Amino acid sequence: QQAQNVAAAPVEGTEDRGQIISPYGAHQAGITTPRPAHGMVASFHVIAADPAALEDLFRRLTDRIVFLTHGGPVPELDPKLPPADSGILGPVLRPDASTITVGLGNSLFEGRDWLAGLKPATLSRMTKFRNDALVADICHGDLAIQFCANSQDTVVHALRDIVKSLPDRLVLRWAQVGNVPVIPPRPDGQVESARNLLGFRDGSANPDSGDVPLMDRIVWADAGEPTWASGGSYMAVRIIRNLVERWDRTPLSEQEAIFGRTKASGAPLDRRAGTETDVPDYTADPEGAVLAMDSHIRLANPRTPDSDRNLMLRRPFNYVNGVQKNGQLDQGLLFIAFQSDLERAFIAVQHRLDGEPLEEYIKPVGGGYFYALPGFSEGGDYLGRTLIEAI
Ligand SMILES: C=CC1=C(C)c2cc3[nH]c(cc4nc(cc5[nH]c(cc1n2)c(C)c5CCC(=O)O)C(CCC(=O)O)=C4C)c(C)c3C=C
Numbered sequence: 001q002q003a004q005n006v007a008a009a010p011v012e013g014t015e016d017r018g019q020i021i022s023p024y025g026a027h028q029a030g031i032t033t034p035r036p037a038h039g040m041v042a043s044f045h046v047i048a049a050d051p052a053a054l055e056d057l058f059r060r061l062t063d064r065i066v067f068l069t070h071g072g073p074v075p076e077l078d079p080k081l082p083p084a085d086s087g088i089l090g091p092v093l094r095p096d097a098s099t100i101t102v103g104l105g106n107s108l109f110e111g112r113d114w115l116a117g118l119k120p121a122t123l124s125r126m127t128k129f130r131n132d133a134l135v136a137d138i139c140h141g142d143l144a145i146q147f148c149a150n151s152q153d154t155v156v157h158a159l160r161d162i163v164k165s166l167p168d169r170l171v172l173r174w175a176q177v178g179n180v181p182v183i184p185p186r187p188d189g190q191v192e193s194a195r196n197l198l199g200f201r202d203g204s205a206n207p208d209s210g211d212v213p214l215m216d217r218i219v220w221a222d223a224g225e226p227t228w229a230s231g232g233s234y235m236a237v238r239i240i241r242n243l244v245e246r247w248d249r250t251p252l253s254e255q256e257a258i259f260g261r262t263k264a265s266g267a268p269l270d271r272r273a274g275t276e277t278d279v280p281d282y283t284a285d286p287e288g289a290v291l292a293m294d295s296h297i298r299l300a301n302p303r304t305p306d307s308d309r310n311l312m313l314r315r316p317f318n319y320v321n322g323v324q325k326n327g328q329l330d331q332g333l334l335f336i337a338f339q340s341d342l343e344r345a346f347i348a349v350q351h352r353l354d355g356e357p358l359e360e361y362i363k364p365v366g367g368g369y370f371y372a373l374p375g376f377s378e379g380g381d382y383l384g385r386t387l388i389e390a391i
């Protein structure tokens with residue numbers, strides 16, 4: 001039985017446009033469900049001055065999510081009115097394995113007295129880390145949506161649908177699209193992690209998203225959260241530019257030392273002839289002679305009994321934004337990670353990574369922290385109901 005790695009590369013020929021990923025359940029889809037080839041994070045300012053307005057937003061957003069993830073014919077309206085749908089996918093929408101995952105930002109809670117005391121325990125405004133060059137226009141937000149699907153058209157269609165459907169409640173602030181390469185099936189059926197834009201397999205050591213007790217421990221809200229938040233998860237989003245021109249001129253041995261893994265197979269450097277799923281043995285290399293102490297994987301997860309509490313589930317996408325004014329390629333990683341405690345996981349790990357040699361090649365420019373709402377059930381339930389009922 002292969003581990004279910006949400007960062008596994010999507011396999012060619014499996015991108016079924018008719019596939020429905022159910023939006024219903026104790027948890028939202030798009031967190032532990034397989035990651036398809038395309039994704040986007042969009043961040044919004046929320047217009048809701050009272051609980052009734054927020055409930056209205058949640059209910060209408062839920063309706064759109066149910067339609068967009070199931071697909072079907074788009075309603076025909078009087079031609080004197082604007083059409084119900086953008087039409088970019090034709091008159092019948094296909095579900096395309098799409099998921100739409102909604103998270104709430106710190107500013108939603110901070111700006112509203114009636115939400116006081118209901119903020120998730122470790123939700124905060126993202127602050128600058130050592131290597132960050134944060135651009136205000138692409139940071140934070142009251143509410144963020146992660147869109148995922150087999151094709152970018154579906155992701156873009158879903159965003160346009162939500163922007164059109166909720167103009168009185170949601171104002172778009174920023175959005176970043178991303179994708180991961182689709183690879184041919186391997187003859188031995190082995191699952192491989194998708195490669196990032198630095199050419200390395202990204203996701204090899206990701207926790208097994210099919211391991212329910214593990215996900216309960218590291219991804220879903222724990223006992224420290226307000227009751228309404230049960231079933232939710234913290235979503236850390238980072239837009240991290242990759243300085244690819246510089247990277248492509250860096251010797252292979254240096255690239256591998258920076259990550260601590262071989263570029264071709266993804267095997268840890270102390271298992272050079274092995275595979276990406278091999279586990280590094282840091283106890284056999286206490287001084288970092290083979291796997292440098294400041295390599296990305298050793299800092300991110302030193303694999304000590306203590307560091308087990310810092311685990312997170314990563315679900316990143318690559319992005320390609322064209323060319324910057326200075327002629328440099330604007331490419332990078334739309335880093336997305338889910339965890340049960342933001343401080344214990346993402347923030348603690350990022351602090352350990354501060355100063356790592358990889359920083360010479362990356363520049364975090366945007367993102368934010370959000371609390372992915374608990375899931376909702378079929379038939380009248382809506383996203384965020386438990387929060388509204390707790391007010
Ligand atoms: C704070 C969390 C992390 C950030 C930010 C981050 C940025 C980042 N990572 C890569 C590429 C790779 N990361 C890999 C492993 C890895 N990264 C993190 C955390 C962050 N990365 C963790 C927890 C791990 C797992 C460590 C382990 O358990 O061994 C790898 C190796 C393969 C893998 O397991 O995924 C690569 C490659 C980039 C390019 C990047 C910023 C642009």
Ligand SMILES: [Fe+2]
Pocket residue numbers: 296300
């Ligand atoms: Fe990483």
